[in-house]
Amino acid sequence: MSHRIPAIFIMLGIITLLLLVADIMVGSVYIPPAEIVGALTGGECPEVTASIVIDIRLAKALVALLTGAALSASGLQMQTLFRNPLAGPYVLGISSGASIGVAIIVLAGVGSSLGIAGAAWIGAAAVLLLIAAVSARVKDIMVILILGMMFSSGVSAIVQILQYLSKEEALKSFVVWTMGSLGQVSWAQMAVLAPSVTVGLLMAFAVVKPLNLLLLGQDYAVSMGLDIRRSRLLIFTSTTLLAGTVTAFCGPIGFIGLAIPHLTRMMLRTANHLVLMPATMLTGSAVMLVCDIFSKLYTLPINAITALIGIPIVIWVVIKSR
Amino acid sequence: MIELQNFSIGYRGNTLVSCDTARFTPGTLTALIGRNGTGKSTLLRAIAGLSQNYTGTIAIDSRPLKELTPRELARTVAFVSTARIRPANLLCSDVVALGRSPYTGWSGSLSAADRQAVSEALAMVGMADYAPRFIDTLSDGEYQRIMIARAIAQDTHSVLLDEPTSFLDLPNRYALCRLLAELAHKHHKTILFSTHELDLALEMTDEIALIDNRTLHTAPSAEMRATGYIQSLFNL
Numbered sequence: 001m002s003h004r005i006p007a008i009f010i011m012l013g014i015i016t017l018l019l020l021v022a023d024i025m026v027g028s029v030y031i032p033p034a035e036i037v038g039a040l041t042g043g044e045c046p047e048v049t050a051s052i053v054i055d056i057r058l059a060k061a062l063v064a065l066l067t068g069a070a071l072s073a074s075g076l077q078m079q080t081l082f083r084n085p086l087a088g089p090y091v092l093g094i095s096s097g098a099s100i101g102v103a104i105i106v107l108a109g110v111g112s113s114l115g116i117a118g119a120a121w122i123g124a125a126a127v128l129l130l131i132a133a134v135s136a137r138v139k140d141i142m143v144i145l146i147l148g149m150m151f152s153s154g155v156s157a158i159v160q161i162l163q164y165l166s167k168e169e170a171l172k173s174f175v176v177w178t179m180g181s182l183g184q185v186s187w188a189q190m191a192v193l194a195p196s197v198t199v200g201l202l203m204a205f206a207v208v209k210p211l212n213l214l215l216l217g218q219d220y221a222v223s224m225g226l227d228i229r230r231s232r233l234l235i236f237t238s239t240t241l242l243a244g245t246v247t248a249f250c251g252p253i254g255f256i257g258l259a260i261p262h263l264t265r266m267m268l269r270t271a272n273h274l275v276l277m278p279a280t281m282l283t284g285s286a287v288m289l290v291c292d293i294f295s296k297l298y299t300l301p302i303n304a305i306t307a308l309i310g311i312p313i314v315i316w317v318v319i320k321s322r
Numbered sequence: 323m324i325e326l327q328n329f330s331i332g333y334r335g336n337t338l339v340s341c342d343t344a345r346f347t348p349g350t351l352t353a354l355i356g357r358n359g360t361g362k363s364t365l366l367r368a369i370a371g372l373s374q375n376y377t378g379t380i381a382i383d384s385r386p387l388k389e390l391t392p393r394e395l396a397r398t399v400a401f402v403s404t405a406r407i408r409p410a411n412l413l414c415s416d417v418v419a420l421g422r423s424p425y426t427g428w429s430g431s432l433s434a435a436d437r438q439a440v441s442e443a444l445a446m447v448g449m450a451d452y453a454p455r456f457i458d459t460l461s462d463g464e465y466q467r468i469m470i471a472r473a474i475a476q477d478t479h480s481v482l483l484d485e486p487t488s489f490l491d492l493p494n495r496y497a498l499c500r501l502l503a504e505l506a507h508k509h510h511k512t513i514l515f516s517t518h519e520l521d522l523a524l525e526m527t528d529e530i531a532l533i534d535n536r537t538l539h540t541a542p543s544a545e546m547r548a549t550g551y552i553q554s555l556f557n558l
Contacts, residue, residue, distance in 0.1 A: 083407070209430035213423055215409045223370055223403075224476065225396030225424040271412040274429050 068288025075257030097127030124244030255310025421475030
């Protein structure tokens with residue numbers, strides 16, 4: 001038991017690193033690993049290749065890495081907080097919040113100076129404020145879950161109305177956003193994405209003890225010293241920073257946040273979040289890189305790939321754990 | 323020591339339970355009895371600090387509950403609820419280790435002393451061999467003992483238990499009560515548990531706390547046995 005867990009971490013680390021290199025290799029032009037190493041370390045490498053590696057592919061690969069870790073870490077937090085295996089980063093309505101932000105800009109054409117990412121981020125943050133306000137008053141966590149789902153459906157209805165009323169070109173760019181894309185993030189946007197996600201991931205580490213306590217339900221958690229309001233606020237803020245930021249820049253990416261925590265629990269056979277949290281982040285990064293490689297090889301939208309890879313994982317885990 | 327003063331709790335203006343003063347002292351095992359719906363769980367949850375919708379004061383070890391921080395509360399009173407939540411992949415030793423939370427740092431990592439407390443708690447409930455087992459493989463009786471070990475690991479002077487004997491067979495009910503009596507008498511804890519088992523309560527406990535007619539009465543078990551008050555209450 002004690003030797004197995006470090007071994008899994010080392011293995012996950014190596015796999016993630018190899019996938020990161022593989023992800024940079026793959027694209028419209030194939031780049032051999034030796035040149036990638038050259039470009040990254042300032043060694044021997046043609047100038048054009050170096051510029052492709054550093055200016056374009058490295059940024060995209062890092063986006064995949066951060067996105068996978070972010071979605072998985074927020075999914076794990078939601079599953080434990082709501083004690084619901086079907087919870088994911090979007091149960092609180094974060095993707096709906098982001099999508100109405102984008103819909104207002106793209107479909108209604110209001111406030112387009114914010115950009116799609118800015119609008120999505122504001123939409124997601126608005127959801128956080130609403131959830132935080134509700135959770136300060138409502139004690140029962142299941143009520144918050146139901147409110148989140150209802151809110152999410154309500155917002156989707158409004159987005160549908162906007163879609164129905166909008167012009168064809170605007171509709172198309174909105175639909176393309178909902179399909180997700182890791183490739184639209186520039187280094188300039190990375191300057192916002194990376195710090196936000198990093199803060200979210202650090203907050204996810206700060207709540208490992210509250211999450212462990214919440215495994216036994218809220219009453220037991222409080223009786224063992226959990227500050228429920230503070231913990232909830234931390235968890236909600238972390239989830240919004242992680243899922244909200246990723247959704248803002250890459251669109252709503254499904255199934256990673258739902259599937260990866262299950263996969264990680266099954267690999268490690270532990271419920272201790274101190275181990276589970278970093279392992280989930282690493283596994284999420286690795287799987288997201290695999291999805292990105294497939295999406296680039298076959299030029300398909302990332303959301304379709306994550307669903308096709310994520311769904312079998314969920315089914316496999318559900319069947320095997322019965 | 324648990325003390326209630328001018329205490330009253332209820333829902334939407336209706337009083338469920340009240341009492342002028344009640345006191346539960348260290349080294350005493352007390353059974354809380356009353357008909358269904360008389361507010362046994364509500365009272366226990368209030369004393370455990372899980373509900374603050376009451377008037378009057380509840381003080382444990384001379385400090386009013388409402389003045390305690392969450393961490394201080396967890397060092398003052400431990401609670402075993404009726405919930406039987408069995409998460410997957412969670413070891414029995416992990417569950418008992420959660421009881422050390424009020425003493426550990428941000429990550430919840432255990433010190434050597436914490437580990438010692440966990441194994442002592444497991445040994446005390448006779449479950450030392452179960453440490454490496456997963457919690458979702460246990461029977462109800464075994465699960466209940468692990469949750470009690472968790473409460474012991476919390477190292478509080480007072481322990482509250484909500485219907486710990488339900489779902490157990492007769493030998494296990496007696497075994498559990500003997501364990502609670504030992505905790506009270508040998509380890510000088512204040513133990514208060516609710517139950518529907520009148521025979522068990524009258525036979526095994528030192529004190530009875532009875533909720534009747536929306537009022538909490540306390541008396542030594544021997545006195546309760548002698549007066550036949552309980553029997554009349556339950557129409558036996």
